[in-house]
Amino acid sequence: MFAISLGDDGAELTPLEPWQAEELLDHMDRGREFIGAHVGLPDIVTDLDSARSYLQGYADKAARDAGRLYAIRVDGKLVGGVMFRIFDTESELAEAGCWVEPGYAGRGLVTRACRVILDWAIEERGIHRVEWHVSSANAPSIAVARRLGMSRDGVMRQSYPYRGERADMEVWSVLAPEWRAAKAA
Numbered sequence: 001m002f003a004i005s006l007g008d009d010g011a012e013l014t015p016l017e018p019w020q021a022e023e024l025l026d027h028m029d030r031g032r033e034f035i036g037a038h039v040g041l042p043d044i045v046t047d048l049d050s051a052r053s054y055l056q057g058y059a060d061k062a063a064r065d066a067g068r069l070y071a072i073r074v075d076g077k078l079v080g081g082v083m084f085r086i087f088d089t090e091s092e093l094a095e096a097g098c099w100v101e102p103g104y105a106g107r108g109l110v111t112r113a114c115r116v117i118l119d120w121a122i123e124e125r126g127i128h129r130v131e132w133h134v135s136s137a138n139a140p141s142i143a144v145a146r147r148l149g150m151s152r153d154g155v156m157r158q159s160y161p162y163r164g165e166r167a168d169m170e171v172w173s174v175l176a177p178e179w180r181a182a183k184a185a
């Protein structure tokens with residue numbers, strides 16, 4: 001599999017495609033509780049069929065240039081993912097997301113992977129604004145947004161019903177000129 005190196009610790013960014021559904025399911029089973037604390041991905045990827053259809057959904061989005069999904073691997077093992085849930089070159093807007101399995105959190109893997117895909121979106125694809133939607137209770141994800149140089153646009157109060165409660169969802173974003181200024185600094 002071809003890959004982009006994310007550093008000297010064996011971390012790589014690679015494609016993640018429907019034929020890798022079994023690998024995605026195994027990975028999700030290792031991190032189901034941790035990953036699902038604030039996001040519904042583990043409730044979507046529950047068996048081989050649902051894993052395949054999740055990946056096929058992103059393959060279809062990629063074919064329409066409407067989204068992207070990539071794997072984070074360490075020494076070849078699937079340990080997380082980054083995606084553009086929304087990718088709209090007409091309005092020059094994208095929404096990024098991410099996850100990592102618990103044994104691989106706290107190493108900067110997600111921040112490093114996001115930097116690669118945000119840079120591609122902004123510099124190569126003309127995206128002007130990249131958004132990050134995150135529950136106010138999800139401190140590690142808010143920390144990623146901060147590390148990516150994002151600003152907090154606002155809060156959509158109690159907008160996300162999840163596991164019997166309504167979460168406040170924050171919208172964070174970085175604009176192309178801000179991204180470039182941070183890179184130059």
Ligand SMILES: CC(C)(COP(=O)(O)OP(=O)(O)OC[C@H]1O[C@@H](n2cnc3c(N)ncnc32)[C@H](O)[C@@H]1OP(=O)(O)O)[C@@H](O)C(=O)NCCC(=O)NCCS
Binds near residue numbers: 036107
């Ligand atoms: C949100 C989530 C992806 C954040 O994962 P993470 O591992 O904390 O994020 P990063 O990969 O950016 O790693 C950051 C940590 O690595 C450290 N780090 C080490 N090397 C680093 C590097 N080269 N670059 C950046 N950070 C580095 C940072 O200091 C930070 O440590 P800290 O947590 O002690 O402050 C993770 O908590 C997760 O998967 N949660 C469940 C799914 C989810 O909520 N997704 C987000 C939906 S909005």
